[in-house]
Amino acid sequence: MANKWLLVAPVAGALGIGAGFGANELFAAGEVKQDLKPSVSLPLTRVVLFNSGVGYFSRSGDIEGDARVDLTFPESDINDLLKSMVLEDFGKGRISAVSYDSREPIARTLSSFAVNLTGNPTYAGIVGQMRGERIEVAVSPTAANQPGKLTGTIVGVEHQKVPVGTQAIDAEVLNMWCAEGMRAIKFADIQSLRFSNPVIESEFRRALEVLALSHDSQKKAVQLHFAGEGKRKVQVGYVVDAPIWKTSYRLVLDEKEKPYLQGWAMVENPTDEDWGGVKMALVSGRPISFKMDLYNPLYVDRPTVEPELFASLRPVTYSGGFGPEGRNTNGLALKAEQENQNRALRSMGGARAPGGAKGVAQGEKMLLADAPVGLDLRKDAAEFGRRINTGAVGNAATAGALGDFFQYVIDHPVSLARQKSAMLPIVGKDIEGTRVSIYNERVQGKHPLLGLRFKNTSGAHLNQGPITVFEGNVYAGDTRVLDVQPNEERLLSYAIDLGTEVDPKAGVGAHRITSVKAVRGIVTTVTKVTDEKTYRIINRSQTDRTLLIEHPNRTSQQFKLVGTEKPVEDTPEVFRFQTPVKAGETKSFTVKEERDVSSTVALTNGAENSIRYFISLSEASPGLKQKLETALKVKSAWDEQVRELNQVNADLARLNGDQERIRKNLRETPKEAEVYDTYLKKLAAQEKEIDALTARQKALMADEFQARKKYEDYLVTISD
Incomplete structure (x- = not known):
């Protein structure tokens, strides 16, 4: 039974000063042991890249007994790591802890030392912090009236006016209490200064080490601690930033053969680690992904509350009760105290258990043991859902649906050196397609575009990307396609059809009132507006053409097609009308549209001219005309x-x-x-x-x- 942990947020362990600096701990069962054994390698075995800017990386391998796995990540990936890491131990073991380099603000870390080096303090500023500490000072031989070495206690640092020639300048002076009494030494005369207290010396040295470590912030170490017995398999998976994988296609057109589509996926390895024989899958979809700052320590300001002060009272004595109603007040107090202890245990996540601190520790173990185990990623094929409708695509990848996603599983292990990119074949299929010429007045006013209406019979989801078109062995042009689902039809255009010419002419249009109606003094007239456009077409080439005319779709403006052939396709932007044009033929295609426009007039005491106009309309009913004449x-x-x-x-x-x-x-x-x-x-x-x-x-x-x-x-x- 695998012990699985879903790492969704860092739980920082408190580390004492003597335990070292720069590491946070995630406790799995309330205990952390310092692992002195050599680190075990956990190679990268699976990579899943999404076209949404993230990648899933899985590492797995065998360990024996208690083991530690050391990993290194760029600092920019730590937040994603803390948000998504999943650890699994498939044998009789458990996850002991996950530790990682801290990102404690440097100023806060430095301020925790006895010697605060925050803000680049001066020599005098450092010494001034150590008032009361014993020191040993070596003084320059040129200093007047000063022995070579002095031992004493720091009293403080002050600024004094020191004569230099005929002028007086400001100088920093160290005041010391020595065996001979108080001495004042100019800092300019001090050659060396040493603290007699070894604790202060150690604090100073460690503060300098923290400063040095803060300069190398590009990489952060993460340690995975596994505890158990025997040889067993373990796995870790995580989601971090990754370049999106891209696709490009080649489309070969032939007069006698079906169009042939070849697709390539372009993947990149931006890491500092070689990918050697990893299982790779490419997922096409748009999962929601975000970043959250889980790495930086966050502190909340708390108010300072002054304790209430009360005047002292004389002790109060109480007499006993009468008869059996008297109660043991001491017993009540003990019961209340026990209830308070139990309430405190519950607030810490434990259960009611006797034994003080021991009961609290048991409660913490119970809480962690019942935690949700998270996502089960034991089997590679089930990591992102069950694949359905799978089929061979080319010789290099298998495509499958993942609910609303689609993935290409590369059939052979992939090896890719760090900082290198690769092209992997994912599609190689004949598809169904028909050559067409596509005319859109807004794209090219005179000539249509050579194109192809194809049906995605490859069995795979085609991710958006560029397509290079070849006529046989000759380059014919470039185009671009958006995402295409299996069995979906789509148009492509890749060159200008210079052999065909289209001349669009707009008609005069017409307006005709179709109805007049009055309701409580408000007269509504409906006018039918007719628009038409004629496309004059000439095919000067030696081959027949199938012309697709893209006409603006104005259904949102209440226009309807009338007296026109039904379009073969309509989109929210255009209607597509298809008409064959033989070689050398000239013909016309007319699109006629109508819409009803309503207008209302309220009859008021100044509407005499409007009344006479409505009476003159033949569309007005006799009854309405009679009422208007009255x-x-x-x-x-x-x-x-x-x-x-x-x-x-x-x-x-x-x-x-x-x-x-x-x-x-x-x-x-x-x-x-x-x-x-x-x-x-x-x-x-x-x-x-x-x-x-x-x-x-x-x-x-x-x-x-x-x-x-x-x-x-x-x-x-x-x-x-």
């Missing part, structure tokens, strides 16, 4: 009221203007003048006339409102 009569009665009201308004405006003129004359005419009385009489007569017109205006306004309302109310009732 509307015009109602509109006429309203118009009469409007005319009378407008006349009264005009008369009032005229009288008001005349009165203004008379009043102005009265102000300028002496009262003794004879004309003064004439103006007064005329003004009085006009006042009486204005009163009569004002009354008439009020009555007409009411009548006009009623007439307008009657017309508007009638319009919204028109339906037919």
